Amino acid sequence: MGENPVWQEPAWEFTVEPHDSTMSLRVFDDHMLSPALIGYCVHYVTDFERCAQLTRYELRLIDNQQSPVGTILVDCRFVGDKGPTTVSGLLANSKALFDGYLESFTGNEFLSKWKRKMLSESDLDRRWATFYYIVAVGSSPATTGLFIFTSDAPDSEVRGYFNLAKFHCNCKPITCPKGEQEGFKYMQLIQNPDRKSEMPLIVRCGLRDPKQRKVMSNFAAAANERIRKANPFAVQYCRAFDREMFQVSNATDDMDEDIPHTFVAYVKRYMQELNQGIPQVGQKREGDREHLFAYLEEMLDEVLGCKSLSEDCFRFARTFSGFVAAVTRQLMAATEPPLPKWIEATLPDGPVVWDHLQCLQEYQMRQLVEFAFFQSPKHNTTQFTTWAESLPEVKALQGRVNLNKEQFAQNMEHHDLNNTRWLTNIRAAGHGHRFDDVSSLAGLFMPGLEMIEAMGLARTMSQKVRMWAEALVTCTGIVNSTNGVEHPIGAEDVPSLVLFLTCAVNDTTMKINGGIAAQAKLTHLFCLDSMATDEERYGLPAAGVYVDVGDQYAFNAEKRAMSPQFSLLWLDDVLVMIAAEEELCATDGPSPRMSNALANSPDRLEDLTDSLDEISACFDLRDSELSPVGGNNTATVERVVLEEELSAGAVGEVYS
Numbered sequence: 001m002g003e004n005p006v007w008q009e010p011a012w013e014f015t016v017e018p019h020d021s022t023m024s025l026r027v028f029d030d031h032m033l034s035p036a037l038i039g040y041c042v043h044y045v046t047d048f049e050r051c052a053q054l055t056r057y058e059l060r061l062i063d064n065q066q067s068p069v070g071t072i073l074v075d076c077r078f079v080g081d082k083g084p085t086t087v088s089g090l091l092a093n094s095k096a097l098f099d100g101y102l103e104s105f106t107g108n109e110f111l112s113k114w115k116r117k118m119l120s121e122s123d124l125d126r127r128w129a130t131f132y133y134i135v136a137v138g139s140s141p142a143t144t145g146l147f148i149f150t151s152d153a154p155d156s157e158v159r160g161y162f163n164l165a166k167f168h169c170n171c172k173p174i175t176c177p178k179g180e181q182e183g184f185k186y187m188q189l190i191q192n193p194d195r196k197s198e199m200p201l202i203v204r205c206g207l208r209d210p211k212q213r214k215v216m217s218n219f220a221a222a223a224n225e226r227i228r229k230a231n232p233f234a235v236q237y238c239r240a241f242d243r244e245m246f247q248v249s250n251a252t253d254d255m256d257e258d259i260p261h262t263f264v265a266y267v268k269r270y271m272q273e274l275n276q277g278i279p280q281v282g283q284k285r286e287g288d289r290e291h292l293f294a295y296l297e298e299m300l301d302e303v304l305g306c307k308s309l310s311e312d313c314f315r316f317a318r319t320f321s322g323f324v325a326a327v328t329r330q331l332m333a334a335t336e337p338p339l340p341k342w343i344e345a346t347l348p349d350g351p352v353v354w355d356h357l358q359c360l361q362e363y364q365m366r367q368l369v370e371f372a373f374f375q376s377p378k379h380n381t382t383q384f385t386t387w388a389e390s391l392p393e394v395k396a397l398q399g400r401v402n403l404n405k406e407q408f409a410q411n412m413e414h415h416d417l418n419n420t421r422w423l424t425n426i427r428a429a430g431h432g433h434r435f436d437d438v439s440s441l442a443g444l445f446m447p448g449l450e451m452i453e454a455m456g457l458a459r460t461m462s463q464k465v466r467m468w469a470e471a472l473v474t475c476t477g478i479v480n481s482t483n484g485v486e487h488p489i490g491a492e493d494v495p496s497l498v499l500f501l502t503c504a505v506n507d508t509t510m511k512i513n514g515g516i517a518a519q520a521k522l523t524h525l526f527c528l529d530s531m532a533t534d535e536e537r538y539g540l541p542a543a544g545v546y547v548d549v550g551d552q553y554a555f556n557a558e559k560r561a562m563s564p565q566f567s568l569l570w571l572d573d574v575l576v577m578i579a580a581e582e583e584l585c586a587t588d589g590p591s592p593r594m595s596n597a598l599a600n601s602p603d604r605l606e607d608l609t610d611s612l613d614e615i616s617a618c619f620d621l622r623d624s625e626l627s628p629v630g631g632n633n634t635a636t637v638e639r640v641v642l643e644e645e646l647s648a649g650a651v652g653e654v655y656s
Helices: 087-093 113-117 121-125 210-230 232-241 243-248 261-272 292-304 311-333 350-357 362-374 381-390 392-410 414-419 421-431 438-444 446-455 461-483 491-504 516-526 534-538 564-579 592-600 605-613 650-654
Strands: 037-044 055-063 068-076 094-105 128-138 145-149 158-162 168-174 184-191 201-206
Touching: 087 094, 087 128, 094 210, 128 210, 168 210, 168 232, 168 311, 184 210, 201 210, 210 232, 232 243, 232 362, 243 446, 243 461, 261 292, 261 311, 261 350, 261 362, 292 311, 292 362, 292 381, 311 362, 311 516, 311 534, 362 461, 381 392, 381 461, 381 516, 392 414, 392 491, 392 516, 392 564, 414 421, 414 491, 421 461, 421 491, 438 446, 438 491, 446 461, 446 491, 446 516, 461 491, 461 516, 461 564, 491 516, 491 564, 516 564
Parallel strands: none
Antiparallel strands: 037 055, 055 068, 094 128, 094 201, 128 145, 145 158, 168 184, 184 201
C-alpha cells in the first residue's frame, strides 16, 4: 500500500507534443468553454506505480499558440500506470455507453463557395478527421462525459473532453452545413443556450453507409441518454413536456415547469409564415386559407364535425398528423433560425427561443407543434374527448368495458385471466399470495397504470400515444423482471395483459378522464400507421410526413426497438373484440386481425417480442440527479408539394 500523495502545484513548464490531426479540435472542461482550445498536454502529479490511493492528475489546456490557458484537476483511482487519460484507464474507471470511430469537423468555420475554391483538396480534407469516441459514465465528473482519442489502442491518450451533463443539452441530426458536401448525414452536439461557442462538435458519415449510420445513431442515443438525465436544460424540459405524468404521480404541479408560452408562440408564427402550396381540401375557398396553420385548424374543425369514426374522419385526422410531422422534422433538422430576424424581434424572447428549442428531443418538438393547436379552447383535448365520448360506437364500447370491470371485480376467472401464462408464472415465482385479486395485481403494475391514467390529462394527441406506448413497455418489463429471464413475455401474452390494463382495473385504482374507450379511439384516430399505409389508403396530401415517425411519439423509439404505433394497435385490437361482444378468452393470444398485422409488419415477430421485453428507465426522471382497410378516394384531393415551403429557409425566401 503506497502513501497518499501530497498535492503540490508544479511550475508552468512542460513539453508540448503537437498532434496535427487535433489542431482544431475543441476541448471542453468543467471550468471553461473556449473555441480557441485546440490541444492539450497531460501532466501527472504522482507516481502511479507506488500509489494505491485516490490520485490527482492534471489536464493542461493550450491554445493554438501553444500557450497555457487552464487546467482540469481531477481525482481518480489509477490502474497500474494507466489513468483515465488513456482508453484503458477510462474503461477501467467508467462504463462505456458508446465507443466507435466518427469523422469529425475540425475547422473553425464553414466556408462559402468562393472560399472553398481558394483551398486545395488536401486543405479541405484536413477540415474533417476521424477520431475514436467514448461516451462514458463513471463515479465522478472526471470519468463521465464524451472522451475523444486518436485511436482505440489501450494507451491512446485523450484528445478532447465534453462535459455532457453541464454544457450540452442535445445531440441530433442536422441539415448539411453551409458549404459542405451534400452526400453525408450530419449530426451535432448541441451546446447549452447560455453557453454557445463559435463552432460546436459536428460529426458525419456517408448517406449510403448503413454501418457507419448505425454507429452515428448509437452515438447520439448514448449521448442523449446521459444528457437528458443530468443536463439542467434537458431535465427541465423533460419535466415540462411530461407534466401530465408527474401530475398523476403527485410529483409536481408547478406551473413554472410547464411548456413556455414563448416556445408555442414561436412555432405558431413559423407555421403562419408558411403560406404557399397549401392543399385545397375541405369546404373553405382557396382565398380563405392564409397559411398552413389555418389549414390544419380547418382539419381539426372537420374532425369535430364528424358524427362517427368514418374514413373521412380518419383522412382529416391523419392529414393533420402528417403535416405536423413534417413541420416537426424541419424544425429539428434546421441549423439556423427558420424565421427572419425582423419577425423574431416581434416575438417574446424571439432570438433566445430558437437557442432553447435546440434542447428538445424530436418527440418534445412534436408535442410543441401540436400544443400550438390544442392550447386553444376551441381545439383543446378536452373538446376532443367530449366529442369522442358522444360517438355512438364509443358509448357502446365503454359500456362493454364497464361490464367487464364489474365481472373482473368479482373474480379473476373472468375471460380465463387467471390462467394466462404471465400471471401463472408470477404466482409460481412465489408471489401467489400477493396477486390473487385484481387490486393486488394492479399494485404491481402501478407505474404503467399511472401512464394510462395520464392519457386522460395529456394535452396533445402525440402525448397520448406516448403514454400508452410507454405504459405497455413498462408493464411488459415489470412482468419480465418479476418472472425472470426463464419466462419472458411473448406476443401471445400481450392481449391478456392489455385486457387486464384496460378492463380489469377499477376506476378507484385508475380513473381516466373520458374513459379508456374514448381515449383509445381518439389516440388511434390521430396516430399515423406504423406500416406506412395511410397516404395511399386515405389519399393524403403528398407534402406530409407519414412514415418513420416513431421518434416523434417516444424518446429514442427506434433505438429502443419500440413501435409506439404498433403498441397502440394492441389496445385497439382488444377493444375491437370487446365491442364485437365476442366471448373472449385471455389465453387465446392475438386475434386474427392482429395476427395478420403481425405477419405484414416490417418488424419480425421476434423483434417485437424483444421490444416488449425492454423496460427503459429513461421515461421516469424521478431518479434524475436534478430531480426534486382498402382505399377510398371519393373526396377530391389535390396532391401538392410543400417541401420547399417547409424548408428551414423558406420563410426568409418569402420575405426576401
